Structures are given as C-alpha cells and as structure tokens.
Amino acid sequence: MDYNHRAIEAKWQDRWESERVFNVTEDPDKPKFYNVSMYPYPSGELHVGHVRNYTYIDLITRFQTMRGYNVLPPMGWDSFGLPAENAAIQTGVHPRISVENQIGRMKEQFRRLGAAFDWDRELASHDPSYYRWDQWLFLELYERGLAYKKEAPVNWCPKDHTVLANEQVIDGACERCGTGVEKRNLSQWFWKITDYADRLLDDLDDLTEWPERVVTMQKNWIGRSEGARFRIQVAGSEDSFEVYTTRPDTIFGMTFCVLAPEHPLVEVLMKDAEAEAKVRAYVAEAGRFSEIERMSEGEKTGVFTGRHAINPANGVEVPIYVADYVLMGYGTGAIMAVPGQDDRDWEFATKYGLDIIRTVQPPSDWSGKAYLGDGPTINSGFLDGLDMADAKTTIIKWLEDEGVGEGTIQYRLRDWLISRQRYWGCPIPMIDCAECGLVPVPRDQLPVLLPEVDQWQPEGRSPLAGVESFVNTMCPNCYGPAQRETDTMDTFVDSSWYFFRYADPKNDQAMFDPEKARYWMPVDQYVGGVEHAILHLLYARFVTKFLHDIGLSPVEEPFARLFTQGMMVKDGAKISKSKGNIVAPDPYYADYGADAMRLFELFVGPPTDDAVWNDAGVPGTKRFLDKVWKLGTTEMAFGNRPPDATDREMLSEAHRTLKKVTEDIEQFHFNTTVSSLMSLVNLLQDYAAGPAERETFDKVFRMLLLMLSPMAPHVAHELWELRGYGDLLATERWPEWDDKLVVQQRVTMVIQVNGKVRDRVEVDAGITASQAEEAALASEKIDAWLQGLQVTKVITRPPSIVNIVAG
C-alpha cells in the first residue's frame, strides 16, 4: 500500500519548524559543523537543478547532526544584481518588489523539500542592513589604498549597458547575455586584488579538500610567470620604454620591438615622424575592434613607427613596431620581439621581412620556425654555451648590475573592476567634491541608501545619475555642494563575505562579531556549482584575507572543504530559466512527495557529474519508499524460534550496509548510498517472507530508518514514530557498525584455470591458502578442465580467488 506522502510530509515539516530542530547557537561544548550552500539569486523558479544542490546540503546537515555536531545550515539570497534586475525589467515590476515576492515563493519550495535551514539567520544582499557592510568594506579597502578610481580601458557590454569585470567576459562576450564586449575608456572603481596575488596563489596548496580542478583553474587564472623587466632606449631621443619577458636569456635574439596600440609612447614616437599618418590610422583601426575580433588569432598586423630601439645587451638598433598582438593590459604593454624563440614573433617577422636570429641551438632534426625548447645558448656573447636556466640567471644579474632592469614576477590576474552602471546594486559610498576631490562617506552616515525610483532601465550611465535628490549632497569635508558616486557595486561584492554575516546576521554595530566568526569559521563544507570556480571563489578568498589582515576574520581561507556538484541537464542543455527548459519540483512534490524527489536526485548519478533529468526517475524512487513503508507497516507472522545463522547473515548484511553508507556519505558518493539501501531492503523483504525472527527484523529496520533519515526524512520519521522507536528521528544518534558483524562467515570463492573463471565454491571466510588450494583442486569441474594439462603454478588469494596455471 502506498503511503500518504502529503499528510506525512506536512506533518514533519511543521514539527521540525515548531521545535526549532535546526536553529542553533554557539555551543563551546560541541564540535561545530558549518554547512553552507552558495546562496541562490531569487529567480522565483526553484528547479530540479537547485533541488539537487539543496538535497546534498540537507543530507549533510541531517547526517552531521546525527553524528553529534553542532551544525549550522544557513540560507540567504543573492538578491542584488543583473539577474534580478533583468527579470524586473521584463515584468515591469520594481526589482525590490519582485525579488521579495520570489524569495517568499522559493522559501515555500524549500520548505516543501523538507530542507533543514536555520531561518533565524536568513539574509538578503539587497537589504540595507546587509549592504551597509558592503559599503563599510569598501571604505576599509579605500583607506588602505586597496580601492581606487582610475580611467582605464574597460569591458563594456552594449546590451546590458554596463561595464563588466574581466572575469565576466567569456570568449570576448558578456557572461550574461552573450553580446560581444567593446572596449571603452571610463573612470571606474577597482579593488586591488593583485596585491594579494601571491597569497591567493600560494595558499591554494593548503586547500587539500578542494577539487583539484578548481585549484588548477584558479592557478591558471592568477597566472604567475617569472621573467625580467628592463628599459629600452629609443635611438636618437631621451625616450625609453620598459618591456617584460619570460625569456630574458634570448635578449641577443631581439630583432625588433612591439608596442601595444594603446601604449602612451606611441603618440610621442609618431609625432612629426614620417610614418605618423600610417601609425595613427592603424591605432584608430585597432581601437575599433571589439574584444572578440581582437583576441581571435587571425593574421598578425602591425605598422613600423620609423623609429628604432637600442638593445641594452649589445647596442644593436632594431625597428619599433606598433601591433595589436601586444596587449596593453599585460606586462608593460611593450615587448622585445625574438622571432627565433617565439611563435608569434616568428610569424610577424616572416610577414614583414624582419631578421631572425636564433639564440638557442635547436636539435639537429629541427624542421624550422621558432624553437621554444632548451638547448645551448648561441649568438649571445657572454651567454654562449649556457643552458636556458643559467642564461636567465646570468642575464638578470647583468641587467641588475647595469641598472637597466630586474628579475620580476608577473601575474595574469588584474585588479577587480567593481563599478556597474546599473540601478539594482549597492551604492558606492563616495562623494565627489569640486574642492576636496573624492571624499568617503563617513561611517556614521552608512548605509548610503539605494533610492526608490521608477526608472531603473539602464541607458549607458547609472540610472542613479538622474535622481537629483540622490546625486546632490554635501561634502562631508568642507560642507560645500558635492555629488555622490552614482555607480553601484558588482554583485560579487555582496557574495564575497556573506558567509561571515551568517555567524552574526543581526549585528548593527559591526559587519560581524569576530568572536562568533571564531566559533563558526571556516565553513566546513561549501557546496555549489563549478561555474563559480574562478569568479566567486577567488573574490571570497581575497575578501577573507583582507578581513583577516584587519583583524576581523580568524581565518585566511574561508572554505575548508569545497564540493562542486554537476549540472542538471535536459534536452542537451543545462536546466535554467534562460534556456527555457525548467523542470519545477512542485508537481513531483504533489504526486510522489519530497522524499521520492530527494531520493531520485541522490540516485541519479555521481554528484560531481552532470546528470540528465529523467521523468521516470521519481516514480522509481517512490516505488522503493512504498516498499519500505509496506515492510514497516505490514503485520508479519514471525517464527517463534531462537536466532540462527540466517538471522546472523541478515544482521551482518545490515552492518555492512551501514559501513558502506557511512563511508559513502563522507565521500559524497550519494548515488551508491541509495543503491546500498535498496539492496538491503530487497534482502530484508526476502528475509521477512521467510520465517523471520522478530528481534532481528526490528534491529535491521531500525538501522534502515536511521540511514534513510538524512535522505528521505519525512517517511523515515513517520515510520520511526509509528513503530515506537522514539519521538524525533532527526536528533537520534547515527548508529555505529559492529566490526565483528561486518565480516562475512561464508563467502563465494572463484576458481580460475589460466585466468578464466571455471567454478565457484562456498568456503569459510577464514580459509588459509593451502585450504583454498585444496578446495580448488577438489572441484570436479576444475578436474575436468585440468585433464591432460600439467599444473605449473597455483596462485591463491583466500578467500576470494584461486588461479591455477597449467599448460
């Protein structure tokens, strides 16, 4: 008989809530477990992809609670930013209203999932009591020189009408809408994450509980490279420019230099030069290209400036080119070109007929083109004969002695551009005064409230710039008239520290109490999508390090253990609102119940992998739960007899399952956890059909419910109560397995002849090697296979296998 999931699920959701089972406070006597899932943006459409994520988190919460930890499972809302604003633009409803409605809807969906969250600690980033501390953080950074405003070529999305961070440009297109990104020169706020580049890189080695691939992605993103910087003199002038190279050892092979089109020296060099018109045209052309076109590796183009540079190593004069394959944003925006040892320089030199000098001896079978490998240095004066490493250290020392350059480390990471020309975000707490310049808003005037407006559509400048009551203010310094900064902050600012706020969500005196953070931090388990491997996780690490440096955070790394789950896929695409292939959980809650839904999400495949949504899945796991229900509620005729070997085997099976389930949960192998329980139930069903013994059945069923509790909590609770095992399953202790029972007494041993399975026999688990061999040779089937053969060797691995080698 099927159980009434609607009534049961509602009943237990009420009880967990009214008895505040998952609301926690700091308890120094209990070990803590801080369990956080990446807070969602309130789209209003919780779908089966989200449900997968929150089922995992909920399973951990319930499991660790049963293991005796003081578990904090908070939940909040990433409610500022483009997704929420774009949704609001579509519907015409104010973002605040729509976001708050959607939060209500999603909370209800979480409730119906049976998700255990400590709702007392709920937070939302659009709440002034939250974003006030974004502003406070901004001021702390500003005062330490880590927030600065500067005019820079920035990524501009023409569709979303906003600037994007480097991290938000994917293949030259806007991360959100896919529109090609343009370059614009704008005055913008940056956070100086590059000051932390070395620490962000080095500390990755300590994150042993992070997926290796996320660590690798962050390493690549930070992109540390070692090389040298040195100054190059322009021939016949006082001007000079600096270049960066990872191959200073090839300096004698420099046959030309290249400046990026945006390099400030270009303007100086071409003044009154013969080539001025040509160079000017080229620079203008390069500026018109979008990021996509600029980055696509087409044929290289460039133009000779008519000027020459002097190689500091040997005084040779080489031509200076302007070419857009050199990027202003990396290194110094200028390079020494060594076509003999660099593919790009080779291509350029070949096209424009420039000299090529090899400074590293290629192998004899080298077919041509640039040689990037190691080898003895040639054509290089005092470096000749040295290998690459020695040549590098020698030339760097020489550059330093001569005072023209130095060994240096270069990062690919750029400073974090946080300004956004959008309405729905946290206002930047700065004031521009004609007399005093940029003045921070005094802390006692925080928060700078986001004004309520009717026009929030983006139009190229921040919508706030049109709100006079907001813009016009008084300078806190000289009390003269002044204007507020009208850009808002990147949403990733909000999400870079919210996990600290959960520890102390209502504090109106400070961002959070360091003592509370000391208890809860670091996050013991962080769960989210791999799409945040770079953006969010890097920013959160940066901000945590900063908060540590100013004495607020007890830790330098926020997330001790990270789990990145795969996406839920349907019709070949990630399930998402923008793809229009949303599968909502509600019909499944209604028809099969949250427990069946949860179980399918766990069972669908390895949590790290993408999983394909399958409509037949939830009915399947419901079938399993009905089986458990039937087993737990049907009156059975127990045999009136003492326990025997069959009962021992049943109990032994349960303990083996317990061991496997416990270990699988710890390792996030949830799919096999579910299949183990299914196997146990199948066996228990067979057992119950035979002359079952009451006490054994009860022991096993109790264990089954305890194990099922974190996965399908509602039905497990109901059966727990019905069978009179106790009151509230959620706070019961996770059982311990008995090692004596885990061991099997009788096992099947495989007998092979020349590596092929020829027979199987039942043997005692404690069998010795010689007994195993004896048993194998005693088999009639084996005897038949050995007819006419000479046994040369017998390999025994008791009690699992015996392999007889014969020829």
Added chain:
RNA sequence: GCCGGAGUGACGGAAUUGGUAGACGUGCAGCACUCAAAAUGCUGUGUCCUCUGGGCGUGUGGGUUCGAGUCCCACCUCCGGCACCA
C-alpha cells in the same frame, strides 16, 4: 596550442584502487493476480554459438602480469578550463 576530466548493456550508472565486469535502478519481454486495465509480485534481460556447456566482450592498437575496466606506451572521440599573457 596548453592544462584538466571522461569513454562500460537499450538508458542512468556499479565495481574493497590489480582478483566473479554489468551491483542498484529505468526500460523491455514473459508469467501470476484481474472480466479488463492500472498497481503489485515473480522470472528473464551484454553479445554470439553447435546452448545441462562454451567463445567473445569495458573507445582503438600494443605492452606488463598468474590475472587488466583498473597499471604502462601510442592513438581516436567527447566534455570542461585557459589562450596573441610575451
């Protein structure tokens, strides 16, 4: 191009990290119950053959080993990340 990860039945996926390949589930087929269907239960389900038995089988080709899905070498395909970063 560079750096990761993965290729196992009709499908999702298991396999003490070198020891029974295909657990568990879905689907499919047959049987039972039913007037019938659904639901439920039972049985079967990698492939081929001369079928109480046996051959072959984990992307391809080689290798190591008593024994390879698992280790080594070469290759193919797919997915993810980075990429004119000097």
